[in-house]
Amino acid sequence: MFRIEAEVDKARRDLLHSRLRDTNTAASPVLAALRGTPGAREVPLHVWALDENGGLAGGLVGHTWATWLHVTYLWVDAVHRGAGLGSRLLSRAEHIATTRSCTASRLETWDFQAPRFYQKQGYEVVCVIPDYPPGITEYTLTKRLC
Structure with missing residues (x-):
């Protein structure tokens, strides 16, 4: 018999992540080869742009893992858009x-955000998910860095 729970539990989340990573590593020669290398763990990557008063003008939050950059967030304040700061x-x-040692980058964006901006930066659409969330299309884009 199992008891099913639905609650936020950081310790269980971390345990689940660890066990999934171990299972995936055991099943994949590529992931197994990464074990013990610098690319085996996610390393945060943040880039900030501050205005003349030290306020946040824009920023990028992501991480590197397994020779990939994953861009999680990229935002530029409206007053600074169009001036090349996002680029x-x-x-x-x-x-x-x-x-x-990353050779590629990936990110997700919605149709009302910046798919064309990323394409101008050399990114290619590799996945389109319509109606995610309802009424919006999500795009996954990638780019070779080398």
């Missing part, structure tokens, strides 16, 4: 990722 943040993150 500079993304370029800086890609450069840092290459110093960590």
Whole structure:
């Protein structure tokens, strides 16, 4: 008999993540080969742009793992949009990722956000999920860094 629970539990989440990683590593020669290398763990990657008063003008939050950069968030304050700041943040993150031996980058964006911006930066659409969330289309894009 099992008891099913639905609650936020950081310790269980971390245990589940660890066990899933171990299972995946055991099943995949590529992931097994990564074990013990610098690329085997997620390493945070953050790039910030501050305005002349030290306020947040934009930023990028992501991580590197297994020779990939994963861009989680990229945001530029409305007053600074159109001036190339987003391109500079993304370029800086890609450069840092290459110093960590990354050869590719991936990200997700919605149709009302920036799919065309990323395509101008050399990203290609590899997945389209319509109606996620309802009424919106999500795109997954990738780019070769080397």
